[in-house]
Amino acid sequence: MPIRSAAVVGAGLAGLACARALAEAGVAVRVFDKGRSPGGRLATRRVEAEGRRLGFDHGAQYLTARGDGFGAVLAAHAVQWPEVADREGAHVGAPGMSALPRALAAGLDVAASRSVIGLSRDNDGWHVAHHAGDLARAPAPESPPERAGPFDAIAVAVPHPQAVPLLPAELSARLASVRVAPCWALLAAFAERLAAPDTLRPASGAIAWAARDSAKPGRSAEAECWVVHAGPDWSRAHLERKPDEVASLLLAELGALTGPLPAVLHGAAHRWRYALVEAPLGAPCLADAAAGIGACGDWCLGSRAEHAWDSGTALAKALLGS
Ligand SMILES: Cc1cc2nc3c(=O)[nH]c(=O)nc-3n(C[C@H](O)[C@H](O)[C@H](O)COP(=O)(O)OP(=O)(O)OC[C@H]3O[C@@H](n4cnc5c(N)ncnc54)[C@H](O)[C@@H]3O)c2cc1C
Structure with a gap:
């Protein structure tokens, strides 16, 4: 079944590439990032x-x-x-370097300052649990996390150690060599x-x-x-x-x-x-298209920003089934 909605976790280059490709295919996309603005390691x-x-x-x-x-x-x-x-x-x-991701994020629905802490799936689809702020820098607020969804698909576009707690075990197990x-x-x-x-x-x-x-x-x-x-x-x-x-x-x-x-x-x-x-996954992205979830980032292909872009693009294609 074609996907109509998707959440992308991470608004670095990989997440932006994925979100743009999904949006161009007609998918309603919401992007979450714990930072105050998009870009990740493309930063000023x-x-x-x-x-x-x-x-x-x-x-x-x-x-x-x-x-x-x-x-x-x-x-x-x-x-x-x-x-x-x-x-x-x-x-x-x-x-500044951050002008590039800012331009790429234009027109996308980006929820900034949102740390995603969990992903879950039920009969309606995928749900995203998220807290305000960057939990790596400040402790989690006492209020319970907010939930967004349901989404037909999820793209996790964060550095691989941060992807592990969000992904299903079958996918995260494949990150051991990165x-x-x-x-x-x-x-x-x-x-x-x-x-x-x-x-x-x-x-x-x-x-x-x-x-x-x-x-x-x-x-x-x-x-x-x-x-x-x-x-x-x-x-x-x-x-x-x-x-x-x-x-x-x-x-x-x-x-x-x-x-x-x-x-x-x-x-x-x-x-x-x-x-x-230093040691990439060696595949353009990681995806379980049937479950509607995958991961992307430079760590799939190499150490350059272009690898992040190519990986995000590849994950969008995998989720779209094209
Ligand atoms: C010091 C340094 C120098 C570099 N020099 C070059 C260079 O000269 N040329 C080059 O091509 N590349 C260079 N790179 C590499 C390049 O920056 C990366 O390959 C590219 O930016 C990675 O993009 P990404 O989207 O995969 O990851 P990131 O840019 O890391 O994006 C991941 C995003 O996920 C967000 N995130 C993480 N966890 C969560 C969560 N739980 N909830 C919500 N959001 C979350 C982060 O805030 C971040 O915005 C350099 C990198 C560094 C750090």
């Missing part, structure tokens, strides 16, 4: 420091497409960033320009990548803004440290690469617990 943080407005893409740095599907997304909603010397066709959202590395990110702004090229990709040491975020096209930051990503080994070794400590350590590491740092206007660290896929 805006802060004010010392009277200046600053912006940092602290998740994905630049996007590339090898296939036509994601190529069309980048052509429509992103701009080229030619300064990434060793990557042809690098694109970014403008004025491995994802964490990443500590430093968001730093300086009073003066650093003596360094726009991007650094050291071959060894704590830092895997550093970029002058304020040099990306279309930015309006009022200072020299940098995003630094620690490598997987360093991030694992320091995973449970306090963000302030990590910010100090990574500032020192950056200084060791670039020479003495100018005055720091802003320095903060963000922990991405599930950042970069």
Whole structure:
């Protein structure tokens, strides 16, 4: 029987791809995300420091497409960033990376700040239990969860460890081989320009990548803004440290690469617990089309944003039976 309604859990790139494909096929779709806005790891943080407005893409740095599907997304909603010397066709959202998922979410019914805590099925269809806010950051409110539904189908589009408690056991059992590395990110702004090229990709040491975020096209930051990503080994070794400590350590590491740092206007660290896929599932998505449930995400195919897009598109097709 064709599906007429669906819930998508997660408004990252995979969830948005899935929701858009389902909506284009005439399905009434509701998307739930625990974050305040769509995008997941395609994220931009805006802060004010010392009277200046600053912006940092602290998740994905630049996007590339090898296939036509994601190529069309980048052509429509992103701009080229030619300064990434060793990557042809690098694109970014403008004025920040989060502009890309925002554009993709336009026209979709997205319920933001909703943590999905359970999925259940009865004779009417699937039901979604959800709480206000991000339960990973704040404790669950004392009020009982709200319920939405029934839906004919469910797409779970969250990092694989967060998918496990939501999926039926037969599907979650297949996630055992998937491995994802964490990443500590430093968001730093300086009073003066650093003596360094726009991007650094050291071959060894704590830092895997550093970029002058304020040099990306279309930015309006009022200072020299940098995003630094620690490598997987360093991030694992320091995973449970306090963000302030990590910010100090990574500032020192950056200084060791670039020479003495100018005055720091802003320095903060963000922990991405599930950042970069090291061992993917090896299939475009996970689906039980007969039961009307499946899962998607970059972790199905690889570590790039395009993998998330392709996975979400594949899950929509599987649920539609096409
Ligand atoms: C530091 C870093 C650097 C990267 N650099 C690049 C790069 O340069 N180029 C590139 O192509 N890719 C890069 N990536 C990878 C890229 O960001 C991801 O592949 C892609 O964004 C994953 O999309 P997704 O939809 O699969 O997952 P996510 O973006 O993680 O989306 C999942 C969504 O699910 C939501 N969610 C989770 N649990 C729940 C719940 N219980 N209820 C409701 N909502 C929930 C989350 O809030 C989130 O919005 C990078 C990632 C990181 C972290």
